[in-house]
Amino acid sequence: xxxxxxxxxxxxxxxxxxxxxxxxxxxxxxxxxxxxxxxxxxxxxxxxxxxxxxxxxxxxxxxxxxxxxxxxxxxxxxxxxxxxxxxxxxxxxxxxxxxxxxxxxxxxxxxxxxxxxxxxxxxxxxxxxxxxxxxxxxxxxxxxxxxxxxxxxxxxxxxxx
Amino acid sequence: xxxxxxxxxxxxxxxxxxxxxxxxxxxxxxxxxxxxxxxxxxxxxxxxxxxxxxxxxxxxxxxxxxxxxxxxxxxxxxxxxxxxxxxxxxxxxxxxxxxxxxxxxxxxxxxxxxxxxxxxxxxxxxxxxxxxxxxxxxxxxxxxxxxxxxxxxxxxxxxxxxxxxxxxxxxxxxxxxxxxxxxxxxxxxxxxxxxxxxxxxxxxxxxxxxxxxxxxxxxx
Numbered sequence: 001x002x003x004x005x006x007x008x009x010x011x012x013x014x015x016x017x018x019x020x021x022x023x024x025x026x027x028x029x030x031x032x033x034x035x036x037x038x039x040x041x042x043x044x045x046x047x048x049x050x051x052x053x054x055x056x057x058x059x060x061x062x063x064x065x066x067x068x069x070x071x072x073x074x075x076x077x078x079x080x081x082x083x084x085x086x087x088x089x090x091x092x093x094x095x096x097x098x099x100x101x102x103x104x105x106x107x108x109x110x111x112x113x114x115x116x117x118x119x120x121x122x123x124x125x126x127x128x129x130x131x132x133x134x135x136x137x138x139x140x141x142x143x144x145x146x147x148x149x150x151x152x153x154x155x156x157x158x159x160x161x
Numbered sequence: 162x163x164x165x166x167x168x169x170x171x172x173x174x175x176x177x178x179x180x181x182x183x184x185x186x187x188x189x190x191x192x193x194x195x196x197x198x199x200x201x202x203x204x205x206x207x208x209x210x211x212x213x214x215x216x217x218x219x220x221x222x223x224x225x226x227x228x229x230x231x232x233x234x235x236x237x238x239x240x241x242x243x244x245x246x247x248x249x250x251x252x253x254x255x256x257x258x259x260x261x262x263x264x265x266x267x268x269x270x271x272x273x274x275x276x277x278x279x280x281x282x283x284x285x286x287x288x289x290x291x292x293x294x295x296x297x298x299x300x301x302x303x304x305x306x307x308x309x310x311x312x313x314x315x316x317x318x319x320x321x322x323x324x325x326x327x328x329x330x331x332x333x334x335x336x337x338x339x340x341x342x343x344x345x346x347x348x349x350x351x352x353x354x355x356x357x358x359x360x361x362x363x364x365x366x367x368x369x370x371x372x373x374x375x376x377x378x379x380x381x
Contacts, residue, residue, distance in 0.1 A: 031239075031240035035218075035240045038239035042237070076221065076226055
């Protein structure tokens with residue numbers, strides 16, 4: 001009984017059903033996609049100033065190790081990550097805080113007073129007291145933390161994914 | 162349009178038109194709205210399947226993480242509240258539609274010859290649906306879930322003679338424990354769904370093969 005156009009009753013219903021079905025598919029499908037990818041989007045980075053103690057605790061010109069832990073929540077689980085840094089107090093206000101993570105493949109370096117170097121046990125890399133590569137495979141000097149002083153206390157900026 | 166050429170090619174090989182005609186375009190007697198409850202239940206089952214698979218992405222069936230993982234679904238994941246909400250209310254609704262569906266078949270005497278096997282598979286589908294409700298209820302591992310399952314398994318344990326064995330088999334030991342949670346989870350996401358899907362296959366095959374019964378008349 002199509003009078004004004006050549007749209008049949010059956011064709012009209014098919015179109016309406018297809019349209020309604022598409023809308024329902026989007027309404028159901030989008031939340032599911034959001035639900036699945038949401039943890040990938042929520043990965044807020046930590047950006048925190050962590051106190052590493054009074055500056056007076058650190059003897060000048062001797063790298064001193066400081067360890068601390070940070071708690072991270074991943075979904076339903078809390079993970080405690082250990083961090084370790086070397087604080088090097090130079091002359092005057094010059095402060096360097098070096099990460100113990102080797103820039104080669106991520107092993108932990110340790111300072112030796114005798115040789116006045118940091119040694120990485122994995123591939124025998126050596127860094128100077130200032131963190132410069134002396135020998136071995138590391139592609140760049142030891143990573144440094146941004147520092148700030150507040151009321152005699154030294155803070156370092158910890159950025160973690 | 163390309164589909165004008167692609168569809169006949171596919172249809173000739175897959176028999177799509179035949180499938181459509183036998184499943185959706187088949188002849189049915191003049192019936193009423195009570196006859197839609199089987200389809201409604203099937204729709205709800207598919208919803209439960211989809212939302213259940215989604216929930217399994219984040220849910221952890223362990224006593225120390227189950228509750229926390231659901232808390233994470235509810236507050237930490239986008240639309241987690243919606244997915245879990247649909248699964249929660251869909252479960253209740255499905256039990257209701259299954260039950261009314263059964264009552265309709267019963268009062269219209271649609272279980273009689275030649276549909277006895279459709280009815281029998283339907284009875285097992287009802288039991289499996291209730292089993293899904295029972296096993297799923299424990300999974301949030303909150304106080305309500307814990308005590309409901311304690312009571313439920315105790316009731317099963319009151320069977321004369323073999324009661325204690327049934328209770329131990331359900332709980333995986335004498336106490337409600339991590340073992341209980343793990344086996345209820347397994348039953349909820351693997352065993353019962355497998356049984357239900359197989360039974361739905363037989364049930365629907367029979368509905369299509371035998372056709373549906375009409376509303377009984379005065380002289381029937």
